[in-house]
Amino acid sequence: MARSNKPILWLPFAGGGLVAALIMPVLILITGVLVPLGVLHLHYETIAAVAHNPVGKLVLLGALALPAWHAAHRLRMTAHDLGLGGGIFVKAGCYGTAGLLTFTAALALILI
Amino acid sequence: MSETITLEVLRYHPETDSEPHFRSYTVPYKDEWVVLDALNHIKDNLDATLSYRWSCHMAVCGSCGMMINNEPKLSCHAFLRDYRGGVIRVEPLDHFPIERDLVIVMDSFMDKLSGVKPYLIPKEDRPLAEGEYLQSPAELNTFHRYTQCINCVLCYAACPQIGLNEDFVGPAALALAHRYNLDSRDGGRDARAEVVASNEGVWECTFVGACSQVCPKQVDPAAAIQQIKISASVDWLKNLLTPGGYR
Amino acid sequence: MSRRPYVRKVERSWWLRRPRYVLYMIRELTSLFVGLYCALLVVGLVRLAQGPAPWDGFVAAFSSPLGVAVQLLCLVFAIYHSVTWFALTPKAMPLMMKGEPVPGAVIVGAHYVAWAAVSAIVLIGAGV
Ligand code: SF4
Ligand code: FES
Numbered sequence: 001m002a003r004s005n006k007p008i009l010w011l012p013f014a015g016g017g018l019v020a021a022l023i024m025p026v027l028i029l030i031t032g033v034l035v036p037l038g039v040l041h042l043h044y045e046t047i048a049a050v051a052h053n054p055v056g057k058l059v060l061l062g063a064l065a066l067p068a069w070h071a072a073h074r075l076r077m078t079a080h081d082l083g084l085g086g087g088i089f090v091k092a093g094c095y096g097t098a099g100l101l102t103f104t105a106a107l108a109l110i111l112i
Numbered sequence: 113m114s115e116t117i118t119l120e121v122l123r124y125h126p127e128t129d130s131e132p133h134f135r136s137y138t139v140p141y142k143d144e145w146v147v148l149d150a151l152n153h154i155k156d157n158l159d160a161t162l163s164y165r166w167s168c169h170m171a172v173c174g175s176c177g178m179m180i181n182n183e184p185k186l187s188c189h190a191f192l193r194d195y196r197g198g199v200i201r202v203e204p205l206d207h208f209p210i211e212r213d214l215v216i217v218m219d220s221f222m223d224k225l226s227g228v229k230p231y232l233i234p235k236e237d238r239p240l241a242e243g244e245y246l247q248s249p250a251e252l253n254t255f256h257r258y259t260q261c262i263n264c265v266l267c268y269a270a271c272p273q274i275g276l277n278e279d280f281v282g283p284a285a286l287a288l289a290h291r292y293n294l295d296s297r298d299g300g301r302d303a304r305a306e307v308v309a310s311n312e313g314v315w316e317c318t319f320v321g322a323c324s325q326v327c328p329k330q331v332d333p334a335a336a337i338q339q340i341k342i343s344a345s346v347d348w349l350k351n352l353l354t355p356g357g358y359r
Numbered sequence: 360m361s362r363r364p365y366v367r368k369v370e371r372s373w374w375l376r377r378p379r380y381v382l383y384m385i386r387e388l389t390s391l392f393v394g395l396y397c398a399l400l401v402v403g404l405v406r407l408a409q410g411p412a413p414w415d416g417f418v419a420a421f422s423s424p425l426g427v428a429v430q431l432l433c434l435v436f437a438i439y440h441s442v443t444w445f446a447l448t449p450k451a452m453p454l455m456m457k458g459e460p461v462p463g464a465v466i467v468g469a470h471y472v473a474w475a476a477v478s479a480i481v482l483i484g485a486g487v
Pocket of ligand 2: 188
């Protein structure tokens, strides 16, 4: 047996799990409850200003990409739990989606 | 008539049965009896062919583990009074082959246990004349709970990942590896990592946490495994950044 | 006596056999909703990059009944993820102070404080 390279998947899983646990509920509270109720307004200028700021870009990328990798890894393990196999399709589907989301988010942030 | 309680026991005889089947036994109910007492009553008075393991009758030897109403338990630690008014289903521990009746084949566990090198591998060889390796109470405290394991393998019966992949090293063996890794006198972490941090080691664990919930000795193998994941990840990062690391 | 060990098969529905396994499976399936919400936010980011009008359309879609329903579902699972994640932190990151382990409740409590602080900062940043 040899040491595994799993940390490359596990570290983003664990980091993303913590990030998701800390910020996801409040984000959904804002976009899914407070904005629809009219308590808050997400003006283009405010959000775009955050996305223009270099630090803001990094924070946004981390807040989106890390939970995506967290979800991808957990879903893949759960597919295995459910007997759906750890086959190449499950892996490609999970990590591929996370990769695509990360790439798209990074591209959008660069172009803004 | 005095009170009785019914046990449904999974029976399997390798020479006459093609597959296991339940047999019902009615035994006297006593407040102070445990399931093991009921099994002993069956063996002594009702059916001498019933096979099961036990020795100490006091949660020390770790040999009497069984599925009791679908939960891995030490049968010497499961009181009839907790099942009063119902039927008690007794089966051999999940995830292990059945040798006969309630006796399981434990060879796989023994191999996994010895595979993690569960013994002190001293950091440096010292002549006897230099005296003993000293350890402070605080140092002992870091790993003491992981020394409490009695190898009852209830945690293996509780762990779904063992059921899904029989090669997974599993809770008790990994907890014991962690016990030696944390020992201030030990220098064997790298040697153990070849198994502990392999694909069949901690990475098969999805932190279900069932092992720690069923452990009769509060060993908390789930905690040990997560801590190994973190330290193995740190090792992996270090190796990435230093040429000529462990690979 | 000849040996003929009997191997029992694990069924696909193993996780339905015990409440603790069902709870575990719910915890794992929170990832579906965490991932879904992430994907929706990435769409929002793309809309943001496209300009004010697409962005306003995105916000309107998020505030539509369907958008709200999907997000409320995500919220329930996101909170379940947070609670279960924090509950397990003392096991993964035990702390020792003066040779004694720090009680698990303290470590979990610290995470709840951090959760509240992060939520407050985000809410203030969003203009509450
Ligand atoms: S860790 Fe606990 S449940 Fe597992 S073998 Fe040891 S004593 Fe038994
Ligand atoms: S008989 Fe020894 S632990 Fe139960």
